[in-house]
Amino acid sequence: MIRFKDVSKQYSTKDGGLTAVNDVNIEINDGEIFGIVGYSGAGKSTLVRMLDGLEAPSTGEIDIDGTDVAKLNGSALRKQRQKIGMIFQHFNLLWSRTVIDNVALPLEIAKVPKTKRVQRAEELIKLVGLEGREHSYPSELSGGQKQRVGIARALANEPTILISDEATSALDPDTTNEVLELLLKINKEMNLTILLITHEMHAIAKTCDKVAVMDSGRVVESGTVFEVFRHPQQQVTKNFVSEEFTTQKGDTTMTLEELVKKYPEGQLIRLVFHGPQAELPIVSDVIKRYPDLTISIISGAIHQTQEGALGSLDLQFIGDEAKINDALEYLKKMRVGTEVIHHE
Amino acid sequence: MSNTTGLKSYFQFHNVDWSAMMSATWETIWMTLLSMVAVVVFGIILGLILYETRSKSGWGFKVINWVVGLLVNIFRSIPYIILIILLLPVSKTLVGTIIGPKAALPSLIVSAAPFYARMVESYFREVDSGVIEAVESMGATTWGVITKVLLPESKPALIAGATVTTISLIGYTAMAGAIGAGGLGNLVYQEGFQAYNNTVTLVGTVIICLFVFVVQFVGDRFVKWTDKRTL
Ligand SMILES: Nc1ncnc2c1ncn2[C@@H]1O[C@H](COP(=O)(O)OP(=O)(O)O)[C@@H](O)[C@H]1O
Ligand SMILES: [Mg+2]
Numbered sequence: 001m002i003r004f005k006d007v008s009k010q011y012s013t014k015d016g017g018l019t020a021v022n023d024v025n026i027e028i029n030d031g032e033i034f035g036i037v038g039y040s041g042a043g044k045s046t047l048v049r050m051l052d053g054l055e056a057p058s059t060g061e062i063d064i065d066g067t068d069v070a071k072l073n074g075s076a077l078r079k080q081r082q083k084i085g086m087i088f089q090h091f092n093l094l095w096s097r098t099v100i101d102n103v104a105l106p107l108e109i110a111k112v113p114k115t116k117r118v119q120r121a122e123e124l125i126k127l128v129g130l131e132g133r134e135h136s137y138p139s140e141l142s143g144g145q146k147q148r149v150g151i152a153r154a155l156a157n158e159p160t161i162l163i164s165d166e167a168t169s170a171l172d173p174d175t176t177n178e179v180l181e182l183l184l185k186i187n188k189e190m191n192l193t194i195l196l197i198t199h200e201m202h203a204i205a206k207t208c209d210k211v212a213v214m215d216s217g218r219v220v221e222s223g224t225v226f227e228v229f230r231h232p233q234q235q236v237t238k239n240f241v242s243e244e245f246t247t248q249k250g251d252t253t254m255t256l257e258e259l260v261k262k263y264p265e266g267q268l269i270r271l272v273f274h275g276p277q278a279e280l281p282i283v284s285d286v287i288k289r290y291p292d293l294t295i296s297i298i299s300g301a302i303h304q305t306q307e308g309a310l311g312s313l314d315l316q317f318i319g320d321e322a323k324i325n326d327a328l329e330y331l332k333k334m335r336v337g338t339e340v341i342h343h344e
Numbered sequence: 345m346s347n348t349t350g351l352k353s354y355f356q357f358h359n360v361d362w363s364a365m366m367s368a369t370w371e372t373i374w375m376t377l378l379s380m381v382a383v384v385v386f387g388i389i390l391g392l393i394l395y396e397t398r399s400k401s402g403w404g405f406k407v408i409n410w411v412v413g414l415l416v417n418i419f420r421s422i423p424y425i426i427l428i429i430l431l432l433p434v435s436k437t438l439v440g441t442i443i444g445p446k447a448a449l450p451s452l453i454v455s456a457a458p459f460y461a462r463m464v465e466s467y468f469r470e471v472d473s474g475v476i477e478a479v480e481s482m483g484a485t486t487w488g489v490i491t492k493v494l495l496p497e498s499k500p501a502l503i504a505g506a507t508v509t510t511i512s513l514i515g516y517t518a519m520a521g522a523i524g525a526g527g528l529g530n531l532v533y534q535e536g537f538q539a540y541n542n543t544v545t546l547v548g549t550v551i552i553c554l555f556v557f558v559v560q561f562v563g564d565r566f567v568k569w570t571d572k573r574t575l
Contacts, residue, residue, distance in 0.1 A: 052481050078483035092478035095573045096496040105492065106482040137572040157482070 007060035038214030085154030266318035272337035391464025507563025
């Protein structure tokens, strides 16, 4: 169990004080995949660096299984760090070492005897699917392969927590999916708690159980991925969710602005529903109930999350404002998430 | 002795004492290599001190950084020919003599080590900070970071820098030779200049050039061999 309690971090810079993390409270259960999403500069890296004791919080407590990490130092802190594996956006492998020597590095640091190191490193290389590349150097590998080495290395000391800081941000979409699949597999097989930091809602939807949204150092929203996707409360969250819904669709990919430009009339409304609701004839109900409204379907998308399918449907409503509002009320009653994307 | 003048004077090979040339060459080679080893060792130690104390808080680190930095800058800026003379008493105390190749070693080391130390510091600063942080997050100590990251990851640069430094050391040994430290510099000064034997000057020049080429070649090879960044 990881618990951030009233955690803040201030930096003093030449331009004065800067609050990178502002009064954060988060609880993460063992074995969970917990997502932290936010734009660049939101304070995500600072937050997890504090978890690993690479940075000390200005105020607050960071508790891992009853130990306050912020109070550790010297060899106790180094011992604690061995229980946390980290993977990074730019992999941070040593180019001077081969794959197997990179994977064995944490074991060298933990003073594990040589034969055991080699054995464990070989197991891990197999786990991440890099057999046959043991003696390659990082410069001979693709981005996805480098990140696999990073993952193997992070797992070397049998950590209980894995922190992934933008680990897929430098990878193409297919490779991103492969790496996310690998993280899911590791989470299940090793019962590892994973903190997944990203600015891509897609990665969160695919892997996480819970998510916290960060903005300017604060956690502005958190909960299960399903709930947050269905009923985003804050504007940042809405942006992330709709980015995810609009950037998923191959050649019909359109940003919100493009949608608005193309369908300037009436109101553009996004419906968000999940499995059971999708089976009800909700849209045809609305059309029947409000015959005065012209309703066109613009686009739709389905997402698989850890808790089931989540769909989105963008509709254009043209007609009397009051009628449109009635229709929206009706949809809400049917427990369909609605969001007005554009209002003429 | 030769009385030839003009361009012909370069090619009077019968006037060359080859055994003296050989022993002068060996003196130059071992003066250079011995001082190179010491320069690399001291340079890396000083470079590490400069690097490690650079951005640490605490006035102890700041004082060390300032003192070492100052000494390095002072000795780096003294022209070598003056430094030898300045260090003559030190040579006398340390190696018991002020003439011969041994006497040149202290001044060779003192002049080149600070030069190399600054290079080493900058190579360490170029090591990817993300990699250092990754290794710290594995629970490495400062010493662990030095031995597992800083030194291996900057090895090609350290070798390239040592090559450049060694080549300038060859130049210094020649200068030291002129004031009695032995080696090719000494031979060329006494035979070539004072005794007007231009052939000795030419042969000495060729040998020094060959030595420089060999050092450069070997250095380049090692750099290529250790650099796994681009394969
Ligand atoms: N060592 C530091 N010194 C000063 N400011 C920092 C430092 N590290 C991070 N910051 C600032 O803290 C804020 C949050 O940074 P970061 O945690 O890296 O954000 P994220 O990972 O979400 O992109 C940024 O404004 C950044 O400039
Ligand atoms: Mg970051």
